[in-house]
Amino acid sequence: MRLIVLFALLGFLGMIFYQNLQHPQLRLNPLLDRITHPFDQRIRYRIAEVDPRFNLSEVELKQISQQATDIWKQGLGKDYFVYDPDARLSIHLIYDQRQDESLQRRDQLSKLTQNEASISQKNSELKAMQENLARHEIALNMQQRSLQELNQNYNAMIRQYNQYGGVPVAQQPAVQQSLARLREQQNFLEQQIASFNTRVNEYNQRVNEINHLDQGLNLAIDQFNQRFQPRPFDKGLFNGREIHIYEFESDDDLRMTLAHEFGHALGMKHHNAPKALMYPMLEEQDMQHFRLQSADIALFNAR
16 A cells, blocks of 8 residues: 555656656646646636726736737647636736836827828928929919010010101000000019919928928937837736736737746746847837747747
């Protein structure tokens, strides 16, 4: 009987040793679970705490955490996580100043985007105005040439009459009428030129306004980039027993942050490949359609 107990104990210790050696992530699971499911290599996790100021329900967080684990499942071809309300590994959404800053960043980014759209619209209107002025200038040049031609013809007619002693009495009404039409066209052209110059001044004012807006936008972008620089994954933390999330800007951001911390739960450290999930900063990764990079997979296999 003692031998049976001894062999059973040795077998149990051998199984635990093998699990720790081959599947170190199982250390996060309760011992009883490891005994009852000796061949299950999945880490069990649960949702423990969701600060209501995140405006995220536990159901929504559970769905996003499932999407985060799917990143590993799709990349490694095997499921390494399973949700269990009694799991030891727990996820906590803890609201602090980092989330306040994240909200400010999102608000500032929204304002910058709106300002960029407004300036883009103004530039489109300015371009249309410039094209209209160019067409108007061409029309004015044609009118000027036509008026010059009429003026030359009138002066030539007067010179010819003057060679023969002046305008005959019978032709004077026609000559006066020609002069009146010439002056009328000249006045009309002057009005058109004045209107054109007014529109040119308005165009120049708009150019100055847009240049001023561009300068303000560039300054705001510089200030934004200086204040909200990409940071390491201090928005999330895996402390060996729990995953703490302190900030996120969107569901995509939260999914990527959770997936990163799940990577630490699998026993992985950071990688220096900027597009990898285990890179310490969330910057160059494809947030919406992320797939594990070769660097992540190599890091997993080298644990």
